[in-house]
Amino acid sequence: MSDSLFADASRRLERALKYVSLSEDTIERLKYPKSSLIVSIPVRMDDGSLRIFQGYRVRYDNTRGPSKGGVRYHPGVSLDEVQSLAFWMTFKCAVLNLPFGGAKGGITLNPKELSKLELERLSRGYVDAIADFIGPDVDIPAPDVYTNPMIMGWMMDQYNIIKRQLSPAVVTGKPVTIGGSLGRDTATAMGAFFVVQTLLPKFELNPQDTTVAVQGFGNAGAEIAELLWKAGYKVVAVSDSQGGIYAKQGLDIPSIRGFKDSNKGIKAIYCEGSVCNIIEHEILTNEQLLALDVDVLVPAALENQITEANVNDVKAKFIFEVANGPIDSAADLVLETRGIHVIPDILVNAGGVTVSYFEWVQNRSGLYWTLDEVNQRLKHKMVEETEAIWKKSQELSVSMRTAAYVYGLNRLGEAMNAKGTRDYYING
Numbered sequence: 001m002s003d004s005l006f007a008d009a010s011r012r013l014e015r016a017l018k019y020v021s022l023s024e025d026t027i028e029r030l031k032y033p034k035s036s037l038i039v040s041i042p043v044r045m046d047d048g049s050l051r052i053f054q055g056y057r058v059r060y061d062n063t064r065g066p067s068k069g070g071v072r073y074h075p076g077v078s079l080d081e082v083q084s085l086a087f088w089m090t091f092k093c094a095v096l097n098l099p100f101g102g103a104k105g106g107i108t109l110n111p112k113e114l115s116k117l118e119l120e121r122l123s124r125g126y127v128d129a130i131a132d133f134i135g136p137d138v139d140i141p142a143p144d145v146y147t148n149p150m151i152m153g154w155m156m157d158q159y160n161i162i163k164r165q166l167s168p169a170v171v172t173g174k175p176v177t178i179g180g181s182l183g184r185d186t187a188t189a190m191g192a193f194f195v196v197q198t199l200l201p202k203f204e205l206n207p208q209d210t211t212v213a214v215q216g217f218g219n220a221g222a223e224i225a226e227l228l229w230k231a232g233y234k235v236v237a238v239s240d241s242q243g244g245i246y247a248k249q250g251l252d253i254p255s256i257r258g259f260k261d262s263n264k265g266i267k268a269i270y271c272e273g274s275v276c277n278i279i280e281h282e283i284l285t286n287e288q289l290l291a292l293d294v295d296v297l298v299p300a301a302l303e304n305q306i307t308e309a310n311v312n313d314v315k316a317k318f319i320f321e322v323a324n325g326p327i328d329s330a331a332d333l334v335l336e337t338r339g340i341h342v343i344p345d346i347l348v349n350a351g352g353v354t355v356s357y358f359e360w361v362q363n364r365s366g367l368y369w370t371l372d373e374v375n376q377r378l379k380h381k382m383v384e385e386t387e388a389i390w391k392k393s394q395e396l397s398v399s400m401r402t403a404a405y406v407y408g409l410n411r412l413g414e415a416m417n418a419k420g421t422r423d424y425y426i427n428g
């Protein structure tokens with residue numbers, strides 16, 4: 001892929017446009033982010049030196065409500081990436097019918113190189129820099145790659161210090177003890193699990209006969225691997241940034257998770273109580289994992305993992321995109337021609353933002369829900385929207401991705417129309 005991630009992401013929109021009747025104005029407005037902020041964040045390091053980090057917050061669209069989206073800490077973060085992620089958030093929130101627009105943030109760094117105190121100073125510095133850009137009715141950050149509830153707690157606290165008021169709803173994905181929602185930590189994977197459970201039976205695939213490979217073993221990847229394992233699917237391969245493991249007979253996901261939590265790496269182990277043994281397995285690269293002959297492939301790491309360069313190696317029958325943007329637009333067309341079913345990110349991973357919405361509602365009402373209530377509501381939303389997009393894809397004879405964009409576009413178009421022409425902007 002030679003052009004920008006955003007140019008590539010926009011192609012998905014172009015493919016869906018011929019199935020909707022939107023005004024030229026609406027289409028034009030959806031091609032550009034509403035606003036983008038680039039900030040420099042000075043951080044006093046533990047050794048006394050000063051380092052400046054580059055951060056971003058892009059608000060793509062807020063027609064349907066305050067903009068919403070996570071914050072990523074990763075060496076690959078750039079304006080192009082954050083803008084693409086904010087674009088996907090816009091469609092994701094519309095697809096799930098959440099009263100939010102789309103945004104995303106990020107800081108370019110390797111968080112593994114910072115101490116906990118340095119990370120806290122960085123996170124508070126980021127909020128200092130973007131405080132006028134966010135707010136419970138304006139734009140609401142949340143976790144994404146290499147950020148977590150602890151970091152969200154610092155961000156909320158810093159915002160409250162700046163504004164001199166308690167505003168828990170300014171950030172979601174916080175620790176439960178300071179207003180986080182039960183179930184937000186597992187929500188992305190749980191949402192994806194409901195999508196899998198809704199769609200696979202339509203192809204007469206049952207868990208016992210279905211093999212799965214999962215790329216990425218973080219918040220989303222490890223949890224979906226475990227949910228699928230618990231439901232009886234045979235999870236034969238998992239990986240993280242260091243590479244992966246494969247065992248034909250299936251992996252014991254809780255044992256592997258337990259090992260990763262204490263040793264920061266993945267090992268093919270099976271534990272019974274405190275006794276753990278290494279099982280027969282192969283070591284895989286991430287490239288090899290993507291090419292495994294499995295029924296279901298779950299990319300749950302980063303963008304552009306399946307491109308023109310490796311798309312012909314993919315042998316899976318179904319790909320559930322838990323990561324944002326793991327397949328580029330050229331590879332998408334090849335997969336479609338080859339009859340491989342791709343279930344898109346803007347539906348599959350929407351469980352995270354859906355429970356973020358529940359957290360925001362709970363913060364604003366002051367009434368907190370049980371885990372069971374959260375998961376029941378999540379299930380209802382995920383199943384309802386999955387069925388609707390499935391129906392749309394059948395009606396139009398298009399891929400699930402195009403159907404999801406059509407669905408989101410119609411909701412965005414309706415909301416833009418309902419707000420009027422806004423010609424006063426054009427006329428000055």
Ligand SMILES: NC(=O)C1=CN([C@@H]2O[C@H](COP(=O)(O)OP(=O)(O)OC[C@H]3O[C@@H](n4cnc5c(N)ncnc54)[C@H](O)[C@@H]3O)[C@@H](O)[C@H]2O)C=CC1
Nearest residue numbers: 145146188216217218219220240241300301323324349352
């Ligand atoms: N956390 C959330 O609520 C949501 C996350 N997502 C998406 O899910 C994906 C994963 O996010 P999280 O699990 O939250 O992040 P995380 O930071 O918890 O985990 C990321 C995982 O990916 C692995 N990884 C990093 N680079 C890799 C590579 N090149 N190859 C294979 N594995 C690699 C890491 O080792 C780690 O296991 C991202 O695309 C994110 O945008 C989507 C919706 C919500």
Ligand SMILES: O=C(O)CCC(=O)C(=O)O
Nearest residue numbers: 069070142144352353356
């Ligand atoms: O929970 C949220 O608000 C956003 C999660 C997110 O960043 C995503 O869905 O990609």
